[in-house]
Amino acid sequence: MDQRVAKTKKVLTEGLFKLLENKTIEQIxxxxxxRIAHIxxxxxxxxxxxxxxxxxxxxEDLSLEVYQALSASKYGAEGLLNVFHEILMKNYRAFKYLCLNQQQHLLVEKLQEMLFETLCDSLLSKKDDEHNKVILKYLSSGLIDTYVYWFSHSDEIEYDNLIKTNKKxxxxxxxLLS
Structure with a gap:
């Protein structure tokens, strides 16, 4: 992508998330x-x-970033979790908006599915092991849901405690994997 196009898209995205702090997307x-993006x-x-x-x-860009990072991580489940934490913190405002906005449940589902597929690819030798797939589906959905819960209760739960709990x-x- 041309650097000017990338810069324009970046400032528009940053401006959008700044405005989303006080307005819904429909009000912007x-x-x-x-004006806020200076274009x-x-x-x-x-x-x-x-x-x-x-x-x-x-x-779309965020989904691709998460998928590429998780697919490239060959450090096992804890490494995958660390990669996911890094991406989350880099995109904190956007993730928070997505997790707290009920209309964005499709992206949350997409993130759960990407995490599930990556865990299966990284941890399962037999692709048809349904018992292990159920465990990994539970794990991937639960992890994403912990972030959704944390964003709406961040005043009650410290981020470091969320990480420690998720690792456990x-x-x-x-x-449980066989």
Missing amino acids: TVTELC DRRTFYIHYSNVSDIFEDYQ IVQANLK
């Missing part, structure tokens, strides 16, 4: 997004037709 206008409307319309297109583009959950579930 192209004009105010362009003109014509540039916006070269890349997108509306504000929600930026969010959809971001979702991963270890306990891995012991």
